Amino acid sequence: MAKKGRVFSGARPTGRQHLGNYLGAIKNYVKLQDDYECVYCIVDVHALTTVETTRDLIQNTYEMAVDWLAAGIRPGDSIVFVQSHVPQVMELHTYLSMVTPLGKLTDLPTFKEKVRDQPDNVNYGLLGYPVLMTADIVLYKSDVVPVGVDQAPHLEFARETVRSFNYRYNTKALIEPQMKNTEIPKVLGIDGVQKMGKSLNNHIELAATPEETRQRVMQMVTDPQRMKRTDPGNPDVCNVFSMHKVFSSAEEVQMINSECRTAGIGCVDCKKRFAENLNKHLEPFRARREEIASKPDTVWDVLHEGGKRARALADETMKEVREAMQLPA
Ligand code: SF4
Incomplete structure (x- = not known):
């Protein structure tokens, strides 16, 4: 073409x-x-x-x-x-x-x-x-x-x-x-405030292992107003939710969007789901990277x-x- x-x-x-x-x-x-x-x-x-x-x-x-x-x-x-x-x-x-x-x-x-x-x-x-x-x-x-x-x-x-x-x-x-x-x-970086960058050490490396990725995701800052598990959250101001919109299915995004607002889902669970989806998305990349780097x-x-x-x-x-x-x- x-x-x-x-x-x-x-x-x-x-x-x-x-x-x-x-x-x-x-x-x-x-x-x-x-x-x-x-x-x-x-x-x-x-x-x-x-x-x-x-x-x-x-x-x-x-x-x-x-x-x-x-x-x-x-x-x-x-x-x-x-x-x-x-x-x-x-x-x-x-x-x-x-x-x-x-x-x-x-x-x-x-x-x-x-x-x-x-x-x-x-x-x-x-x-x-x-x-x-x-x-x-x-x-x-x-x-x-x-x-x-x-x-x-x-x-x-x-x-x-x-x-x-x-x-x-x-x-x-x-x-x-x-x-x-x-x-x-x-x-945004895992701090949820500044642009993701190495110099700020708020980044998630594509080549990180699944476990390293999970650890970084679990450190992500969420809706700052949501102090307790029982507090309703606001996904519109949450960086984890922005990432879900890129890496998770439409159904899951919809579910989080409504469950977060009623405290139906907690931030720990929400981040675990994101880490899982992100790792799944990066799996083929990591396999290719390993092959190329060999x-x-x-x-x-x-x-x-x-x-x-x-x-x-x-x-x-x-x-x-x-x-x-x-x-x-
Ligand atoms: S439940 Fe998810 S979207 Fe809602 S504040 Fe927590 S991490 Fe963010």
Whole structure:
């Protein structure tokens, strides 16, 4: 079947993935493969803007790739690779930086946020991050980028940068990517308050054992107003219920929705049910993960092969870019 176009998406190498990563990105990555030619990149260079040490970079890249593959990203169909394996992206980043007004970068809310987060490490890479992101997208002539509302300003920035470049050099070498508005659910951590994340240690790893998963689920914060078993609860404010809606059957969700409100079901039972359903859902993933992880070399082969395919696309784009810029051949 003819594909609708080429999708690009990148994610920083954060090691073993958790439920937030799965629901927020990976699940969508897998689905997009049916309709699009997909280019999925582990953006290790972007990670350098914030990491304090590169000690775990290789292992984190590997673990993330294993999870992606186990979740259903198909390297035969999609291009799965590591950003630094395609050095052309650094070159394009430099050329794009020449058509980027500095004020546009300093005005971006994400830059301001990072300056607040890491005031002692406001490096150039942090400022130029959206330019590198633009290079990532356009190097592979991607038509579509799936983004949530909070990332929309970055994609708009990328589109404007492409327009500036094409106008400056009177070319159509770069494609203005379209935004594929994607509903990226905000997955809360087991604390029920903050977004699920490793740094907050409020996450549930996809690769955790069934028992570890059960223990994490039992720690989940529920409706804070429900103090005793006999108190009626409010599933609308409960993170466990939000998760049931994703991983449990419609009948079970309906039952919990009404039984919680009348104290017919207690939180311990409710969480046990969720843990069971989640474990059942993750069973095939874990089996595939174990199989993939038993041959680490094949994971690197996938990434190297993906890098080769990505470099071939990059070479074509860079040839057009250099010609348009009238750089000496
Ligand atoms: S019974 Fe379930 S949905 Fe209701 S508050 Fe407890 S954990 Fe949440």
